[in-house]
Amino acid sequence: MEHTSNADLRAEADAVLARLVGDATGAARLREDQWRAIEALVVDRRRALVVQRTGWGKSAVYFVATSLLRARGSGPTVIVSPLLALMRNQVEAAARAGIHARTINSANTEEWDAVQAEIAAGEVDVLLVSPERLNNPDFRDQVLPKLSAATGLLVVDEAHCISDWGHDFRPDYRRLRTMLGDLPSGVPVLATTATANARVTADVAEQLGTGGTMDALVLRGPLDRESLSLGVLRLPDAAHRMAWLADHLDDLPGSGIVYTLTVAAAEEVTAFLRQRGHTVASYTGRTENAERQQAEEDLLANRVKALVATSALGMGFDKPDLGFVVHLGSPSSPIAYYQQVGRAGRGVAHAEVLLLPGKEDEAIWEYFSSLAFPSEELVRRTLDVLARADGPLSLPALEPLVELRRSRLETMLKVLDVDGAVRRVKGGWTATGQPWSYDAERYAWVARQRAAEQQAMREYATTTECRMEFLQRQLDDEGAKPCGRCDNCAGPRFTSGLSPAALDAARSDLGRAGVEVEPRRMWPTGLPAIGIGLKGRIPAGEQASAGRALGRLSDIGWGNRLRPLFAPQTPDAAVPDDVAQAVVGVLADWARGPGGWASGAPDAPARPVGVVTMASRSRPRLIHSLGARIAEVGRLPLLGSVEYSGDTPRLPRSNSAQRLKALDGALTVPPALASALAAAGGPVLLVDDFTETGWTLAVAARLLRKSGAHAVLPLVLAVQG
Known part of the structure; x- marks a missing residue:
């Protein structure tokens, strides 16, 4: 490496900064703490952890260091960066300083071969990769070893993501241990974050191998x-x-x-x-x-x-x-x-x-x-x-x-x-x-x-x-x-x-009340593997129709009113009047809306001929009273309930297949309800308290359709999500 005095190097660094920030006068100057980090990377080839406030200028450190290192024959800088938005910003910023930056991420797979060819030809100064790439099998096994061998500077941006003590832990980031272990001796490493307390800082330093034994520089500012x-x-x-x-x-x-x-x-x-x-x-x-x-x-x-x-x-x-x-x-x-x-x-x-x-x-x-x-x-x-x-x-x-x-x-x-x-x-x-x-x-x-x-x-x-x-x-x-x-x-x-x-x-x-409830149309994959002989598309004659909910539990309108009804400490009780009236309003809008049974459209479905409720161990009064109010206002018969054939299944808050496994054989249409459905001969409203995944409604609708219901229209108080 050609000898350069620190004064000359500082002047060179300031010139790069001026280009980076678009200062045509060349008056831009690095602050002392920025220069200290750059000097550690370029002159001492050290590992540094920089914890500085947002806006301090962390990206200036690694772009200026990149320019200086590349001028001295180092390989490209690899920046592990968490979001595509950040990558787009940084590619544009680098170009202002004459630094050629490229990215490898899930949104540009068609460019990967070209990017790798540019890296091999020495044309790339900065490569930005998402942490998820580090453990993609092809990237990990084919690209990463060559990249590690050629890297001139490794930058870990938003480094607090490495630590599960922090607020935004991302397991993919911990793959950096492997890359750090494969780096040739003397390759500088810079980790940056604005949001790390003392515990997270210590954890990140340890995971990056920047502990005391490696004489790392930790720059932590106000x-x-x-x-x-x-x-x-x-x-x-x-x-x-x-x-x-x-x-x-x-x-x-x-x-x-x-x-x-x-x-x-x-x-x-x-x-x-x-x-x-x-x-x-x-x-x-x-x-x-x-x-x-x-x-x-x-x-x-x-x-x-x-x-x-x-x-x-x-x-x-x-x-x-x-x-x-x-x-x-x-x-x-x-x-x-x-x-x-x-x-x-x-x-x-x-x-x-x-x-x-x-x-x-x-x-x-x-x-x-x-x-x-x-x-x-x-x-x-x-x-x-x-x-x-x-x-x-x-x-x-x-x-x-x-x-x-x-x-x-x-x-x-x-x-x-x-x-x-x-x-x-x-x-x-x-x-x-x-x-x-x-x-x-x-x-x-x-x-x-x-x-x-x-x-x-x-x-x-x-x-x-x-x-x-x-x-x-x-x-x-x-x-x-x-x-x-x-x-x-x-x-x-x-x-x-x-x-x-x-x-x-x-x-x-x-x-404003009313949220559409999309019906399930496809069985989840993998059901045969757990002993359930269902796969592919749910036959049209066994599907629920699109339904309605009063609101989402996560919204800030009806969600705020509905959440207390579903709190574990809330006793089961008849549906509150304001909630019942709002549901009736949703039903009326549904009937008169596009494609509704009261819309007058040529292809409008038949009017519901009855109301069916879902059985419940936790909120039977709530659901039954809601069904009864809808039946009364709509002048419809309350035909009965879809019941549980044994103990109420514990529905895991997990994936669709496991929910269906719990529901398999758990629901039944009692003979009296089946007779009522056959006699009624039309669509029915299926009333429940809330739906999270839609699978309970899908299984109940399938049973009701097989028992004679021409269509099943779900109507629930709340959608989870």
């Missing part, structure tokens, strides 16, 4: 964000929160992000704000990739006032002039909250951050908490199934054999893969036969940590002390002190005032 003015505004209910936002959105500076806790809420709020004349777009896990890209571009170009987003936009979106972040509902972790609000104010002097907590927040936290690491019994059962299999099992093949939903099963397998108990190969997953122990103590600690984080968010919303200082202390920032800007330090900047018109509109919108 986490105060001087541009952010934090505040909390407590409003009576969801209608007031939506109305306030509709009235005050244009008062917020520039463009920004409105975060919600669920996809349903994001879509609901987007629709309402558009009705009130605001230019906004929805951004969730259900948004198609092309639509996501368009939404990002519209926000970057200030063509929309806000994106209404879930945590799908929590990391990886870089808009320096983002003027505000509003949360409709409180995240369950102050660390996650700090990360999300950190999107704002990176390149402007002032940005508004406002939390509008809701009564439904805790129910949503509880739901997501239920998706924690499975019990040892379920893990052992999965390992046993894999051990007895003749070959690799794909997720669709494995799912029916264990009581876990697809996403939770996949996450569990990734953890087991890192632990060495299973291995992902072509065709699926296999057991390695290696000894494995269930770390119950660690999983219990993580659960307690989640509970502590939830309590911290309750305290954040109610504290009379400095809010920024509160968040900094949650991240173990030793420099935490009062900010002088938040509503507690400087006084509230927003009042709870809103217009009657907006409130009336919000109440009307949230009070």
Whole structure:
């Protein structure tokens, strides 16, 4: 390596920075802490862990270091990055500095061969890969060994994802251990994050091999964000929160992000704000990739006032002039909250951050908490199934054999893969036969940590002390002190005032009842493997028709009214009058709507000839009274109930195949009901309290159709999800 003085190297680094930030004058200068990290990587070839606030300039460190290392003959930089949005931002940023960046991720498989050829030809300066690629069999076995041998700098972005002590653990990230072990001696490594407390920092350092024995550099800076003015505004209910936002959105500076806790809420709020004349777009896990890209571009170009987003936009979106972040509902972790609000104010002097907590927040936290690491019994059962299999099992093949939903099963397998108990190969997953122990103590600690984080968010919303200082202390920032800007330090900047018109509109919108319930049309794969002789398409003559629900449990309208009805401590009772009246309204709209039996359309179905209820051990009065009210108002006979043939089955909160296994043979149509169906000779309404997966309704509808019902129209109070 050609000798260069540190002064000359610093000047060279500043010149790269100027190109990166588009400073034609060349006056841009690295801050001392940025230079210290770059010097460690380029001169000393060390491993460094950088924990610095959002907007500090972590990407400048690795792009400048890349340019300097490439000029000295090093191989390409490999950046492991969690989100496609971040990759798109970074490819564009690198190009400004004359750095050629390419990506390998699930969205550009058709480009992989060309990218690998460019790498082999030395034409790629930066390769961005998603953590999921690290354990893709082809990539892991064919690409990764060559890439590790050629890498000049390894960058682990959003490194807190490595740690299951943190708020956003991703098992794929722990594959980096393998890549680190394969790196040639002297290859520098940079890990970066803005959201790691002391425990997570220590864990990440250990996993990256950057512990004390390797003389790593840990750069941890103050986490105060001087541009952010934090505040909390407590409003009576969801209608007031939506109305306030509709009235005050244009008062917020520039463009920004409105975060919600669920996809349903994001879509609901987007629709309402558009009705009130605001230019906004929805951004969730259900948004198609092309639509996501368009939404990002519209926000970057200030063509929309806000994106209404879930945590799908929590990391990886870089808009320096983002003027505000509003949360409709409180995240369950102050660390996650700090990360999300950190999107704002990176390149402007002032940005508004406002939390509008809701009564439904805790129910949503509880739901997501239920998706924690499975019990040892379920893990052992999965390992046993894999051990007895003749070959690799794909997720669709494995799912029916264990009581876990697809996403939770996949996450569990990734953890087991890192632990060495299973291995992902072509065709699926296999057991390695290696000894494995269930770390119950660690999983219990993580659960307690989640509970502590939830309590911290309750305290954040109610504290009379400095809010920024509160968040900094949650991240173990030793420099935490009062900010002088938040509503507690400087006084509230927003009042709870809103217009009657907006409130009336919000109440009307949230009070609008009715959600379509899509029927199941295909049996899940793998049923024959568990002794159920069903597969393929459900015959048309055995299917339920499209149904209706009063609301979703996850929405902020009827969901808030319905959730207490289904709480474990709520005693079974007759359906409340307001709920019954709303269901009757849904029924009337359904009948008169497009394709409804009262619509007058030429192909409209026949009017229902009776009402059938579902048996229930937990809420029989609720369901029977609802069925009776519908029968009375609709002047229909209450024909009877679909009953259980024995004990009520325990329906696992897992995958579809296991639910059907529990339901197999469990439901029956009593003779009296079968006779009534045959005599009635028409469609029936099937009434139940709620549906989560649709399989109980599908099995009951199949039985009713076989017993003579011409069609089965499900009508339930709530949809889970």
